[in-house]
Amino acid sequence: CGFSPVYGPGGAAEGLYGQIAVAPPRDEPGYLFVRHLEERLGLPDAPLYRLDAEIALDETGLGVTPDQEITRIQIAGEATYTLTDLATGAVLQSGEARSFTSYSAPVFSEQRNSIAGNAVTVRAAESDAVERLMTILGDQIVSRLLATAPDWR
């Protein structure tokens, strides 16, 4: 049906594994983002390209109870990325990856059945949601780079 392995012989991304170096991070989300991209693109040993990304996060509250408690938070993330050719410095590919993840902050009350919803559980859920968002944005960028490999390689 016309599909051929991208990394396979004659594939548009043949030999690309390990050729893309990801720019260093500045904060925790960035660290998780870079770590995941290096897992997917291969640890760079002789890189020919560099991938830069600027990540913006934005939280919105949902699931508001009558008591004005916010019980669900959506983190929207946007990663604006550029792929540059290390030799010439030319920008080969750029774009934005967008997605969101969410976490819960359920109401923790006297007649509760579990500690779900206390500040520690919510904080762990929030940082896990950020980590998952970095994975999703990273995967989206890798898929786009592989799909458009014939255009820039």
Next chain:
Amino acid sequence: QDLASLVADRVRVEGNARLVAEGDVEILFRDTRLTAPRIVYDREIDRIDITGPIVIHDGGSTLVLADAASLDADLRNGVLLSARLVLDRQLQLAATQVARLDGRYTELLDSVASSCEICAANPTPSWEIRARRIVHDQEERLLYFQDATFRLFGVPIAYFPRLRLPDPTRDRVTGLLIPRVRSTSQLGTGLKFPVFVTLGDHADITLTPYLSSSTSTLEGVYRQSLRFGDVIVEGAASNDDLVTDDLRWYLFAEGVFDLPRGFRLEFDVEEVSDRTYLIDYDYSEQDRLATEIEIVRARRDEFVSASLANFETLRDSEIPIRDQLPSLYGQFELEHRVPVGRGEMRIRLDAAILDREADADQIGRDVTRIGFSAEYGRGFVLPSGLVGRHTIGFDADSYEVDNDTRFEGTSGRITPSISTELRWPLARSGPGGTRQLLEPVIRVGWADSSGDPVPNEDSVLVEFDEGNLFSLSRFPGDDRIEEGLRANIGLGYTVIASSGWSSNLTVGRILRPDDATEFPRGTGLDAPRSDWLTAVQIDLGERLDVTSRALFDDGFSLSKSEARIAYADSSLSLESGYLWLEEEPRDNRPFDTHEVSLDGALRLSRHWTGTFGTRYDFNQDRSARAALGLEYRSECLIVDLSLSRRFTSTDTLEPTTSVGFGLRLAGIGDTRSDESYRKTCNG
């Protein structure tokens, strides 16, 4: 003695003192440039008489137009007739007579100041300030008005014997800001009078008295930027009719500092006097306060973070059991990535300490944890185009538990794990140059914990989405690790059209030989065959971006469905969030959550913009919040009207409606509207 240069089409020298220049005359002196059709320079009295139309650029942001003028030769002193001063292409001052003094002061007599476009059709500007005398100090960039009347749409509104305003190029100057009106059903109609005070070049404070029929409040924001960091402190103090006996206050402080060797220190202080203060005054929607300090550094191959936080709840339902909530929570995390052969060794050291004020058994549990983990991972590409990654590792944790008889004092846990992931990305170019990628993925993993049972403090709220479809452990924290053999299978499909729209679809599921009872029911992960995870993302260039995700079982009964839609074009911007969560009592979610929120702004016309926001709760079958806003914006005036209603009902919080009205002058200080709002005269 300075030299002024003159250029003209024709020059005539009369006597040895008078020089007459005509035809596109231009005089340049230091950075002042004057152009006029005819000038006469008399060297005896060092005077230049100029016939208009005269244009004077002062090199900075001041432009002077006049019909006639008589200035000294260095253009610094003199009188201009029927002149107009345009500051920073924004604020215009017109006067029959304008005097320039020492190149610094410009004095305008019976003058009009306005930044509004004046059209021949209706000559009254939206606002103007008429004054007997206006002095513009070019060095301090300030405007001093004497006997000034502020007129709105031609109607005199306010009279100021003395008034001082910053000129448009000046953004930080101490002085009064434009008052704002705020009226809410609880606090009545009140006025806010903000005063901005600069404290040197790197700090300022804004004090805002807020007075209404039922409150007298002082709000303050202090901002300080240092060479190595910034600090912002905001707060307020009130006594009002809602809480009669004592003072109500809040304090939020935030600081970020750059430390040596790439470390960054952040601190946050959040204190409030009583539970509903923040909501009553619309200071913040936060229902939990955290005072914390954190040191963090992130590098490509290393992440270090140490933090200590103190939590305080504002939630009505949590107040009675406040001492059973974690009050103190410390975390330490160090992860190092070391290249080993063609792979990478990840060494991780982490620790946490949690303290509850209560001491009773179980409900007053305090926990200290220290963990060490090491995982070796190696990626590879096979000739067939398969790309994969092996990992092998182990995790060791030791716990110190107090006030909980279910766990011994000290307990430990060892968890080896191993996994292999295989991906087979396949690509195809469709018609018209569309690029398609189909990627089947499978990750088989195994982990097995042995040791004592350990408490679960941080791995209670579990989510399942494409972000952890292929993770080895889907628990958010360190207290639980996903055990047993399982296969995470998934298929990703991405299409990118040359015209710019793109879309991707992900479908996945987790297969296990037996139940995974440690996962709560609502997560969709507890059965041997997990819920189906489907996620769709559609991106139409800049205009439309839709992301939606759903979890449903084989019988297609939904356990979770969420979506986010963002649309923006030149006149309309919309953002909407949809949420459906099945009830999960074990997770303290006693009933379904079913809600949609919509926020948008519609540019109705060149000047009018409508904003709206609402949140509809399907379970309660009514909207939890509705807000409407209308803004009139022109090059010189910004009027905003806002109406918002919160439908909450508890014993201490009733539904509130708040109406806001604000009027801001653009072109004064640094408020500015972009050109698309400028009034056009034919309009």
Next chain:
Amino acid sequence: QETAIDFGGLRQDTTQPVEVASDALEVNQSDGTATFSGNVVVSQGAMRLSAGRITAIYAGEASAGRIRELRAEEGVTLVAGEDAAEAQSAVYDIDEGSVVMTGDVLLTQGPTALSSERLVIDLVNGTGSLEGRVRTIFETGER
């Protein structure tokens, strides 16, 4: 539109005798002209006109009658009292009493200097006008 520059110094009686001194002289009987070349200096009363080469055109036949017109080239300087004018070339029409200087004209009058493309001096009533993107520098007195 003629404008006049008041040349206090240049009010000249153009009927005074004109003396011409130069390194070399070449007379051309056929068209009644004489060409002085090499440090040519023409003096008439208080006015001095010097140039690299000056061609004199005589009313009668050459080198005998009265000079009707002087054509100066290769860098011309005209000095009268405290005023001085330089240009690439100039034509002094003695009968009309007018000097037209063209090409990088620079007129200095005491502290003021004016430059332009063309300068017309009327010696009878001592005025002159500059044309063509006139440029001048003048001191602004902090007197």
